[in-house]
Amino acid sequence: MALIVQKYGGTSVGNPERIKNVARKVAKFQAAGHQVVVVVSAMSGETNRLIALAKDVASNPDPRELDVVVSTGEQVTIGLLCMALQDIGVKAKSYTGGQVRILTDSAHTKARILNIDEAPIKKDLDEGNIVVVAGFQGVDEHGAITTLGRGGSDTTGVALAAALKADECQIYTDVDGVYTTDPRVVPEARKLDKITFEEMLELASLGSKVLQIRSVEFAGKYKVKLRVLSSFQEEGEGTLITVEEEQNMEQPVISGIAFNRDEAKLTVLGVPDKPGIAYQILGPVADANIEVDMIIQNVSKDGTTDFSFTVARGELDKAVKVLEAVKEHIGARSIVTDRTMAKVSIVGVGMRSHAGVASQMFRTLAEEGINIQMISTSEIKISVAIEEKYLELAVRVLHKAFGLDVAA
Amino acid sequence: MALIVQKYGGTSVGNPERIKNVARKVAKFQAAGHQVVVVVSAMSGETNRLIALAKDVASNPDPRELDVVVSTGEQVTIGLLCMALQDIGVKAKSYTGGQVRILTDSAHTKARILNIDEAPIKKDLDEGNIVVVAGFQGVDEHGAITTLGRGGSDTTGVALAAALKADECQIYTDVDGVYTTDPRVVPEARKLDKITFEEMLELASLGSKVLQIRSVEFAGKYKVKLRVLSSFQEEGEGTLITVEEEQNMEQPVISGIAFNRDEAKLTVLGVPDKPGIAYQILGPVADANIEVDMIIQNVSKDGTTDFSFTVARGELDKAVKVLEAVKEHIGARSIVTDRTMAKVSIVGVGMRSHAGVASQMFRTLAEEGINIQMISTSEIKISVAIEEKYLELAVRVLHKAFGLDVAA
Numbered sequence: 001m002a003l004i005v006q007k008y009g010g011t012s013v014g015n016p017e018r019i020k021n022v023a024r025k026v027a028k029f030q031a032a033g034h035q036v037v038v039v040v041s042a043m044s045g046e047t048n049r050l051i052a053l054a055k056d057v058a059s060n061p062d063p064r065e066l067d068v069v070v071s072t073g074e075q076v077t078i079g080l081l082c083m084a085l086q087d088i089g090v091k092a093k094s095y096t097g098g099q100v101r102i103l104t105d106s107a108h109t110k111a112r113i114l115n116i117d118e119a120p121i122k123k124d125l126d127e128g129n130i131v132v133v134a135g136f137q138g139v140d141e142h143g144a145i146t147t148l149g150r151g152g153s154d155t156t157g158v159a160l161a162a163a164l165k166a167d168e169c170q171i172y173t174d175v176d177g178v179y180t181t182d183p184r185v186v187p188e189a190r191k192l193d194k195i196t197f198e199e200m201l202e203l204a205s206l207g208s209k210v211l212q213i214r215s216v217e218f219a220g221k222y223k224v225k226l227r228v229l230s231s232f233q234e235e236g237e238g239t240l241i242t243v244e245e246e247q248n249m250e251q252p253v254i255s256g257i258a259f260n261r262d263e264a265k266l267t268v269l270g271v272p273d274k275p276g277i278a279y280q281i282l283g284p285v286a287d288a289n290i291e292v293d294m295i296i297q298n299v300s301k302d303g304t305t306d307f308s309f310t311v312a313r314g315e316l317d318k319a320v321k322v323l324e325a326v327k328e329h330i331g332a333r334s335i336v337t338d339r340t341m342a343k344v345s346i347v348g349v350g351m352r353s354h355a356g357v358a359s360q361m362f363r364t365l366a367e368e369g370i371n372i373q374m375i376s377t378s379e380i381k382i383s384v385a386i387e388e389k390y391l392e393l394a395v396r397v398l399h400k401a402f403g404l405d406v407a408a
Numbered sequence: 409m410a411l412i413v414q415k416y417g418g419t420s421v422g423n424p425e426r427i428k429n430v431a432r433k434v435a436k437f438q439a440a441g442h443q444v445v446v447v448v449s450a451m452s453g454e455t456n457r458l459i460a461l462a463k464d465v466a467s468n469p470d471p472r473e474l475d476v477v478v479s480t481g482e483q484v485t486i487g488l489l490c491m492a493l494q495d496i497g498v499k500a501k502s503y504t505g506g507q508v509r510i511l512t513d514s515a516h517t518k519a520r521i522l523n524i525d526e527a528p529i530k531k532d533l534d535e536g537n538i539v540v541v542a543g544f545q546g547v548d549e550h551g552a553i554t555t556l557g558r559g560g561s562d563t564t565g566v567a568l569a570a571a572l573k574a575d576e577c578q579i580y581t582d583v584d585g586v587y588t589t590d591p592r593v594v595p596e597a598r599k600l601d602k603i604t605f606e607e608m609l610e611l612a613s614l615g616s617k618v619l620q621i622r623s624v625e626f627a628g629k630y631k632v633k634l635r636v637l638s639s640f641q642e643e644g645e646g647t648l649i650t651v652e653e654e655q656n657m658e659q660p661v662i663s664g665i666a667f668n669r670d671e672a673k674l675t676v677l678g679v680p681d682k683p684g685i686a687y688q689i690l691g692p693v694a695d696a697n698i699e700v701d702m703i704i705q706n707v708s709k710d711g712t713t714d715f716s717f718t719v720a721r722g723e724l725d726k727a728v729k730v731l732e733a734v735k736e737h738i739g740a741r742s743i744v745t746d747r748t749m750a751k752v753s754i755v756g757v758g759m760r761s762h763a764g765v766a767s768q769m770f771r772t773l774a775e776e777g778i779n780i781q782m783i784s785t786s787e788i789k790i791s792v793a794i795e796e797k798y799l800e801l802a803v804r805v806l807h808k809a810f811g812l813d814v815a816a
Contacts, residue, residue: 016464023465050484056424057431057488058495065494068487068502072480076458079476080465086473087466094476098506099551143507 002167003035003125007135007157010044011174012231013077019043022172022231023084026130030090035125037164039135039157040081042073063108067137067147071097074134074153081132092130095121097137097145102156104138104146111138111146113155116163133160151212158215162222169224170238171211172231177239178203178210180404181257185395188405192255194240197226199255202347202381216241253350253357254402259395261388263293263341264316265373267308268323270333273300280330281307281323288322290315294343294376294385304333308374310341310385341373342391345383346398358382364401370394410575411443411533415543415565418452419582420639421485427451430580430639431492434538438498443533445572447543447565448489450481471516475545475555479505482542482561489540500538503529505545505553510564512546512554519546519554521563524571541568559620566623570630577632578646579619580639585647586611586618588812589665593803596813600663602648605634607663610755610789624649661758661765662810667803669796671701671749672724673781675716676731678741681708688738689715689731696730698723702751702784702793712741716782718749718793749781750799753791754806766790772809778802 006026013019022038029036050070054061061069078094085092097104100121104111121131135153138146148155154171161169176191178200183189195203197220204213210228219226219241229238271277282292290311298306311319316339323335351357361382365372370393374385386394399405414434421427430446437444458478462469469477486502493500505512508529512519529539543561546554556563562579569577584599586608591597603611605628612621618636627634627649637646679685686705693700698719706714719727724747731743759765769790773780778801782793794802807813 016461019465053424053484053488054491057427058491060495061491062494065487065490065500065502068490068504069484072483075480075483076461076477079473080461082473082476083462083466083469086470087468092473094473096476096553145504 001033001035003037003164004029005037005039005157005161005164005166005169006172007039007153007170008041008172008231009153009174010041010046012172013040013081014044016080019077019080020084020087023081023088023090025231026081027085027088027090030130036130037121037125037160037166038081038130038132039153039160040074040077040132041135041153043077046073046076064144067108067145071134071137071145071147074136078132078134082130085130085132090130091128092132093124094132094134096134097156098139098143100133100138102138102159104140104148106140106142106144106146108144108146110149111140113138113148113159116159118160118163121160121164151215154212154215155218158218158222158224158226161224162218167225168227169219170227170229171215172229173210174230174232175210175228176230176233176236177228178241178256180255181259181395181399185259185392186257186399186405188399190404190406192239193237194242195255196349197241197243198380199347199349200241202345202378203256203258211241252348252403253354254346254348254404255350256347257395257398257402257404258345258347259343259391261342261391262313263310263343263385263388264313265308265310265338265341265385266316266319266323267306267336267338268327268330268332269306269336270304271307272331273303273305277305277330278307280326282309284322284326285309285311285319288318290319290322294374294383296374310343310374313339338373340388341385342388343383343385344391344394344398345381346402347381349380351382352379360401361398364397365394368393368397409441409443411445411572412437413445413447413565413569413572413574413577414580415447415561415578416449416580416639417561417582418449418454420580421448421489422452424488427485427488428492428495431489431496431498433639434489435493435496435498438538444538445529445533445568445574446489446538446540447561447568448482448485448540449543449561451485454481454484472552475516475553479542479545479553479555482544486540486542490538493538493540498538499536500540501532502540502542504542505564506547506551508541508546510546510567512548512556514548514550514552514554516552516554518557519548521546521556521567524567526568526571529568529572559623562620562623563626566627566630566632566634569632570626575633576635577627578635578637579623580637581618582638582640583618583636584638584641584644585636586649587664589667589803589807593667593800594807594813596807598812598814600647601645602650603663604757605649605651606788607755607757608649610753610786611664611666619649660756660811661762662754662756662812663758664755665803665806665810665812666753666755667751667799669750669799670721671718671751671793671796672721673716673718673746673749673793674724674727674731675714675744675746676735676738676740677714677744678712679715680739681711681713685713685738686715688734690717692730692734693717693719693727696726698727698730702782702791704782718751718782721747746781748796749793750796751791751793752799752802752806753789754810755789757788759790760787768809769806772805773802776801776805
């Protein structure tokens with residue numbers, strides 16, 4: 001017998017029929033001898049409906065009261081799922097975040113979990129109940145309702161699994177696992193059976209939006225076994241996200257390829273090559289709340305240098321305006337932009353112990369005539385910026401070169 | 409400075425624009441120097457929407473979980489109203505039933521209030537807040553969400569007013585007060601400035617559905633000054649519902665005329681006139697959950713008698729079936745029915761000290777040729793059953809005869 005925490009997202013509980021499906025799915029796990037705690041999101045569309053209502057009554061809704069309103073979305077789902085379970089003869093009991101009690105700080109709309117009182121849930125489980133908990137919400141020390149921010153239901157699931165020392169936390173979504181890359185770009189993309197937390201973090205932050213990043217960090221920190229599964233398929237083991245040590249030695253060097261087509265590049269030409277120049281350029285950009293991704297500084301020539309960085313494409317015009325305002329002050333000759341950049345990243349814990357991963361990546365791209373404009377690396381990731389038009393080609397050839405294609 | 413509890417029903421908060429109107433109305437009371445606690449219902453239609461969802465997932469929704477789902481309706485409204493208040497510069501704080509804490513028994517979907525912790529609300533009021541409380545809901549000793557049943561928001565308002573020792577509990581509805589009778593039947597119907605709790609109870613139970621009966625009982629028991637007002641009119645004092653002692657001596661004998669056109673009469677002919685015959689007839693009817701209203705037993709003749717009673721028209725066929733089944737056993741000759749009955753009641757505490765009210769009522773009806781078929785009386789009410797076709801005429805002539813018409 002195992003203790004399993006299962007989290008079902010908004011699409012999985014999007015209408016009464018789907019809620020009844022989830023009830024049947026959950027009941028099967030109990031029938032197989034497991035104890036099950038279920039975390040649910042609001043029915044899809046519900047959170048947006050509630051936020052729209054709030055914006056209709058107040059131009060800038062008070063965060064405390066917004067949490068009161070928005071948290072009702074998950075509250076409706078827990079009640080409905082418990083009814084559906086009881087309707088098929090399964091004992092079930094619902095808990096709001098406040099009822100559990102999931103204690104958070106008071107940062108309304110983006111609260112952080114401080115503590116979970118797991119005792120009442122354990123008691124209910126031991127009495128044969130399925131326990132259904134509202135995701136995304138908690139309560140602060142004053143008893144005010146808080147929410148964890150978008151996607152917070154994943155975090156609730158992982159935090160509950162940690163508090164209950166659950167054997168596994170299963171995240172049910174509309175995909176059946178984590179893939180080596182986007183199957184829409186590379187039809188040969190393969191579902192991964194396992195991936196490490198670190199790799200998942202790199203893939204998630206690069207755009208594979210399967211799991212909320214915070215929940216992955218949380219799971220890594222508390223060593224919760226996390227599994228991504230499809231709520232619409234009966235079979236399948238999904239992808240297990242686990243600590244590195246558990247991986248066997250035979251694993252591939254590269255686990256996946258992430259990409260982002262929404263990049264733009266700015267180059268500041270002919271700036272004096274002196275200490276502090278990077279700060280003089282990037283300081284005003286950061287002050288304008290524009291996030292900078294990749295950064296390179298060219299080799300100096302005649303006392304001046306060129307300085308390039310990438311931003312999200314939607315922020316390019318804003319960034320240009322910021323730089324034009326400081327251009328004279330920093331002594332730059334001119335500013336040039338490229339609106340059609342893309343970023344491709346290979347991710348894998350295996351590259352730590354394997355030399356030559358970077359050179360293989362660069363050679364593969366060179367053989368296809370794809371020019372690398374910028375490079376950045378971390379311990380388990382290498383990213384390159386290329387022209388957007390080569391993006392699909394780059395992902396495809398790298399996927400094949402690193403042996404990620406489905407075994408023929 | 410007064411402490412006022414105001415309750416706004418579902419129609420009054422039916423959409424964002426109306427919620428903003430309520431915010432402006434409430435803010436005016438605070439600006440006039442009062443402390444205000446606001447109790448709100450769910451936005452109109454919301455409770456029905458939630459119940460329909462529940463019925464979609466379970467044929468017979470679990471009462472505990474139904475309360476979890478349905479209570480979200482009021483929770484949304486409290487958050488929205490607080491946002492709207494803050495948006496116009498007024499400090500406001502929301503409370504769910506559980507947060508107050510409004511302690512109830514565990515009778516889900518029809519819980520009764522046991523205790524209210526008024527201390528935190530008083531503190532918030534003293535700090536200059538408008539306090540907004542979710543109507544209709546509470547929490548049991550185990551922390552489970554409960555609801556008070558339909559119309560329970562009125563009861564929440566009155567109970568809060570009692571706990572806070574408020575100067576007045578104002579119930580805002582879509583009518584501007586309690587009328588001497590239905591203005592659609594008698595255009596000369598007059599809004600009452602004052603009415604006693606007892607009269608209000610008789611009028612309410614007879615079909616003037618302005619206030620939930622339980623809230624009126626509650627207000628009477630705890631001597632809460634209750635006022636019914638329109639939420640859609642700026643001016644007007646509404647109707648004050650108060651204890652009898654406060655009424656002055658000049659008040660009219662009759663306060664109002666209630667009526668119900670939805671009655672049907674059954675007569676059991678030729679039953680043996682012996683002890684226990686009433687029980688033998690009405691026992692099976694009660695067992696079938698059919699509510700009986702007026703009852704008369706004719707004078708005995710030759711050892712047999714006729715026995716008549718009224719039921720709601722929709723229950724007539726069911727009642728007939730019940731009686732046909734026991735007819736032989738009780739030795740009745742036959743059963744006759746009249747499907748087109750109506751009931752007219754005159755109500756007023758003044759009739760206690762005024763003889764001749766009944767005879768004036770009967771004379772007035774006789775002068776119009778209206779035959780009285782049944783009569784029942786209480787200390788402050790006289791009801792007669794008449795043919796439905798005479799209903800409007802009866803109400804009009806009685807309204808005039810007892811001096812209730814608007815002063816010409």
